[in-house]
Amino acid sequence: MKRTIIASFFICLLYSSVSTAQTFESATIYDHMDYLRRESIIFNSNQKAYENIDGTPYLNREFKEGKVFLKSGDVLTGDFRFDLYANHVQFIDKGSRYVIAYPEKIYKIELDGNVFKYIDYRIDAGIDEGYFIELVDGYYSLYLKKSKTLKDPVATKPYQQARPARFVDHRDYYYIKIGEDPAKRVRNKRELIRLSGEYGPEVESYIKENKIRLSREFDLVKLVDYINNELINELGSK
Numbered sequence: 612m613k614r615t616i617i618a619s620f621f622i623c624l625l626y627s628s629v630s631t632a633q634t635f636e637s638a639t640i641y642d643h644m645d646y647l648r649r650e651s652i653i654f655n656s657n658q659k660a661y662e663n664i665d666g667t668p669y670l671n672r673e674f675k676e677g678k679v680f681l682k683s684g685d686v687l688t689g690d691f692r693f694d695l696y697a698n699h700v701q702f703i704d705k706g707s708r709y710v711i712a713y714p715e716k717i718y719k720i721e722l723d724g725n726v727f728k729y730i731d732y733r734i735d736a737g738i739d740e741g742y743f744i745e746l747v748d749g750y751y752s753l754y755l756k757k758s759k760t761l762k763d764p765v766a767t768k769p770y771q772q773a774r775p776a777r778f779v780d781h782r783d784y785y786y787i788k789i790g791e792d793p794a795k796r797v798r799n800k801r802e803l804i805r806l807s808g809e810y811g812p813e814v815e816s817y818i819k820e821n822k823i824r825l826s827r828e829f830d831l832v833k834l835v836d837y838i839n840n841e842l843i844n845e846l847g848s849k
Contacts, residue, residue, distance in 0.1 A: 663775065663776070664761070664775065664776045664777060664778060665774075665775050665776070665777035665778070666759075666777045666778035666779060667759075667778055668694050668695055668696035668697065668759050668778050669692050669693060669694055669695060670692070670693040670695055670723075670757065671692055671693070671723055672692070673692065674690040674691060674692045674701075674702070674703055675690060675691065675692065675722060675723050676688065676689070676690055676691075677689065677690070677691045677720060677721055677722035677723070678720070678721045678722075679691075679711075679717060679720050680717065680718045680719045680720070680721070681716055681717060681718060682716055682717065682718045683716070689702050689703075689704075690702060690703050691720065691722050692722075693722065693727065693742065695757055695758050695759040696758070696759040696760075696761060696778060697710075698741045698742055698758065699711065699714070699742070700714070700720060700722075700727070700742065714729040714740075714742070715729060715740070717729055719745070720742075725744050725745075726744065726745040726748075727742050727743065727744060727745070728742070728743055728745050728754070729741065729742050729743075730743055730754065730788060730793075730794055731793040731794070732754075732756075732786055732788075732793050732794035732795070732796075733793045733794065733795050733796070738793050741756070743755060743756050743786065743794070744756075744757065746785075746828065746831070746832055746835075747832055747835045747836060747839070749835070749836075749839035749840075750789065750790060750839060750843060751787060751788075751789055751835050751838045751839050751843075752787070752788045752789075752794075752835075753785065753786070753787055753831055753832060753835040754785070754786045754787075754788060754794055755783060755784075755785055755786075755828070756783065756784045756785070756786060757780075757781075757783055758781040759778045759779065759780060759781060760778070760779050760780075760781045761776060761777075761778055762776060762777050762778075762779055763776055764776045784796055784797075785797045785825070785828070785831055787803070787806060787835065789806070797825055797831065799825065800815075800818055800823075800825060803818075803825065804818075807838065810838060810842045810843075813842055814834070814838065814842070817834065817837055818834065821833070821834075
């Protein structure tokens with residue numbers, strides 16, 4: 612039963628892609644199918660490469676049951692895991708491992724107590740896209756970006772043993788997304804106050820009065836909830 616549902620995942624993603632365009636030639640559909648096959652081949656080869664590296668690239672090593680909510684309205688279930696190093700979500704079908712090929716078709720993924728969303732966000736070079744963990748859902752949404760870094764191997768030296776390449780946790784970053792705008796990283800209080808726009812003075816006062824520290828996730832959640840539930844409702848209605 613689970614295999615049937617997961618197999619339907621590819622079909623739903625394919626048909627959701629078709630429905631967003633006026634016409635789709637059969638050759639184009641075939642190109643999409645070929646892309647899906649390439650994704651599975653690429654992943655299987657990467658899987659072998661991972662075996663020679665210490666640590667883990669995954670948020671959780673084991674595949675766990677989760678739900679995928681498509682923008683089309685369909686809800687799919689299966690066994691998934693999140694590859695932090697590659698920033699993609701993997702699943703199993705008939706003994707083969709695959710990567711979700713069309714993340715932009717997904718509204719959200721519920722997995723192991725977390726909600727993942729594939730969103731656009733600002734980087735120094737412009738705008739990028741990727742998976743984030745959603746912490747607050749609202750007009751002001753708060754996201755956590757987790758990632759892994761691959762450290763190079765260390766050769767044998769006098770009084771020092773060789774060490775293989777290894778995956779290590781990268782620093783967590785927090786992002787705020789306002790409406791449909793690309794998410795912006797929360798770097799410091801001054802930028803956060805400026806990011807709050809017309810609510811800046813109130814946000815600044817709230818940060819001071821409640822001794823908000825941007826390095827604490829609980830404080831950030833509390834602050835963004837305050838903006839959504841109090842400032843927007845009170846000041847936005849005036």
